[in-house]
Amino acid sequence: MNDFITLLKTKELKATPQRISVLKELGKKMHPTIDDLYEALRKENPSMSLATVYKNLATLKEKGVVIEVNTAEGKMRYDIYSKPHIHIICKQCGAIEDVDYDQNLFEYQTALEQAKSVKIDRMDVIASVESCSVCHKRS
Template identity: 75%
Template sequence: MYDVIQLLKDKELKATPQRISVLKELGRKTHPTMDDLYEALKKENPSMSLATVYKNISTLKEKGVVIEVNVADGKMRYDVYSKPHIHLICQQCGSIEDVDCDESMYQYQMCLESNQHVKIERMDIIATVKSCSLCPK
């Protein structure tokens, strides 16, 4: 788990109660949709509006703290980008699993940057599988 306060501080963002709540909920690694996130946050803080959740997600995305994970069902999912990782998505059950990158992924990024003469800010990698260990056998 990452330090929410430090993550915000590193991106020069104020650690507001709303941002802390959003990041803590995303830290549960459920990769929620906006509606799922709002419902979970509303249980903790009934006065938090959907507009507040959207505004905070937007700010956190702009600063690179949160990323959108685009899945086949068309509903954006959200995740904290505390370190580079791959999203493994199951076509059968829809689960999303975070998989840490190894050294070869960083080498690939450096190679890509060199070949394309660019500086990559962040690589968003999605790997899709037909079924996973969570699917019924």
């Protein structure tokens, strides 16, 4: 929890109970939809409204703490953006796996910034696969 408080403070956000709850749930790395996130949060705090979840997600997205992951199924998924990473998305079962950048991607980002004379704040990399280890375990 201290990591979440520190993360919020580095982005100049107050560490409210609602924001910490959202980050704790996203920290489970399940990449939930807004509905999944809301249901999980209501189990812990039955009085939390959907509007509160939307409002806190919007603030966290605006400050770069949380990112949206656009999936083929059309539903946005959410993730904490604590460091650059790739999302590997399975087309068959919808599972999302986080994989850290390697040095080649950082070098590519630097080359791209120089070539385009821009500063890239964040590169979103999504890799789609036909099936994954989760699918194979189910069969």
